[in-house]
Amino acid sequence: MQNRTLPAHVEILIVGGGPVGALLLQLLRQSGHDVWLCEARASVGPDPRALAIAQASITALQEAGLWSASLPATPITHVHVSQAGTLGRTVLAAEELGLAQLGMTVPYQALAQHALDTLQRESAPILTEAKVTRIRQLARYAQVEIDTPSGAHALTCRLLVLADGGQLLSQLHDVQQTVKSYQQHAVLARLTPKHPHGGMAYERFADDGPLALLPNGIDYTLVWTQSPSAAAARLAMPDADFLVAVSERFSDRISGFSAVHERASWPLALKTLNSVVGQRVVLIGNAAQTLHPVAGQGLNLGLRDASTLAQLLANTPKSELGEPALLQRYRQLRQRDAGLVTHFTDSLISLFDTASPPLKHARSLGLLAIDQLGWLRKGFAKRMVYGAR
Known part of the structure; x- marks a missing residue:
């Protein structure tokens, strides 16, 4: 855990310090936003997955300082x-x-650990071993409760971003998840x-x-x-x-x-949402959609979520953060890409799921x-x- 203390209020709070959340944090820092990130882990544990990272995603990570030639890529x-x-x-x-x-x-373990190490080395506004346990969506701000080794902490923010996971979805009153096994x-x-x-x-x-x-x-x-x-x-x-x-x-x-x-x-x-935005909340990465691994598009889609949100927020006045018009603009910007990629990967499974000779031909x-x-x-x-x- 970093020896840091969370403030009582921040403009933007990111939950999840994987590659998607880390990219958003770095980009928002470059824009000068008052942003913090909470990560439940102290370090990234063993993970057998290997990820196909598209060149466009690598470029985005490089520009944010989250890619290194030392990675086993x-x-x-x-x-x-x-x-x-x-x-x-x-x-x-x-x-x-x-x-x-x-x-x-x-x-995955190497990429995620490198992102976490980079944020800590740069003294980014990140708190590890910090697990968000409760969310309240209010008209003017979101309120969260965070468990840390030093005790519980309450915090408010104008905009809450859930990244790299969907464990808190059940606490959102205006976002529902659909799971297709x-x-x-x-x-x-x-x-x-x-x-x-x-x-x-x-x-x-x-x-x-x-x-x-x-x-x-x-x-x-x-x-x-x-x-x-x-x-x-x-x-x-x-x-x-x-x-x-x-x-x-x-x-x-x-x-x-x-x-x-x-x-x-x-x-x-396949896990999808009826909306990737809610009152004072935006969902990106695996919190927004979890795809079948065919075609290897899951993480790439999540990194584009982060890049798009960062671009939208780059020149957004503090008073407009988390406002309904801003959230709907983000939803519209991501609708085409996320919708087409999700439909494409899901359709591939259906299309190739039968051995019928005419269909194979x-x-x-x-x-x-x-x-x-x-x-x-x-x-x-x-x-x-x-x-x-």
């Missing part, structure tokens, strides 16, 4: 998208967008390929669930969508059998793997069309890197 120069059992495929390439890379893969689990594993990956990422749609391979150091991080029972079986499989199962689903698209390392799994669900033709039409392929790649503008 691996470039993604191409993304190979295909469907098992068909010839259709498309390859997205960084050079088509004039970029050196489409993005990078980075372990996919009845699926994501199986995570680190695989060593037989040959160097060369920066190629894969998205493979198999009959029993999509698989993603993200370059991670010399290895790949596998994210494999399975039914709950199949996921449990995958975790229990001997290493050799697991490697065979993964290789079979990639057929001749990849040369195979020589080793599998740690494995884990977690349930998948139609999907194969669609992938071939994207690959053959340069403008369509480039537009698809731009959407993955920059979001919907």
Whole structure:
């Protein structure tokens, strides 16, 4: 915990010190706002996830001082998208967008800890081991209660921003969450390929669930969508059998793997809100939406939430912070990007969820069309890197 004392009132309070909350804090500090951040953790614990960070997101983190060349990040120069059992495929390439890379893969724990360390090193207005336990939404301000190792603390703010989590949603009287369970689990594993990956990422749609391979150091991080029972079986499989199962689903698209390392799994669900704003409250990142990991857009969407909100608040007078007109303007600015990305990832699961031969043929033709039409392929790649503008 930082040796700091929260004031009784701040203009803007951010709850959540992950990459999304940290980015917003840094950008608002650059604008000269009176802003504080509360983070429940003292440090980031072990987390097996590896994230695909789009180049536009990396640029935003760099400009905020939250990205470093010392991070264990691996470039993604191409993304190979295909469907098992068909010839259709498309390859997205960084050079088509004039970029050196489409993005990078980075372990979540490393990125989140680096963000937290940076804020503390810069003596940013952040309090760790500070858990918000209660929210009251009032007409002129929001009031929160915070538990810290030194005791409870009450604070008011003109604008409350919930980032990187949705545990406090039930306390908001004007925001409701909808949860759609996919009845699926994501199986995570680190695989060593037989040959160097060369920066190629894969998205493979198999009959029993999509698989993603993200370059991670010399290895790949596998994210494999399975039914709950199949996921449990995958975790229990001997290493050799697991490697065979993964290789079979990639057929001749990849040369195979020589080793599998740690494995884990977690349930998948789509979480959305009826509104990303409430009385004196804005929700961003995972507090606003939690997506299926297919296409790897969750964190990138959250970072764009933070950037958009910071741009909107940059020249906002103190008296207008948290006012209904400002909140509705933010909602309108994020509606298109968030709506399209959420619909896209959700639709991919539905679209590829059946092994019907006619549908498989139609999907194969669609992938071939994207690959053959340069403008369509480039537009698809731009959407993955920059979001919907």
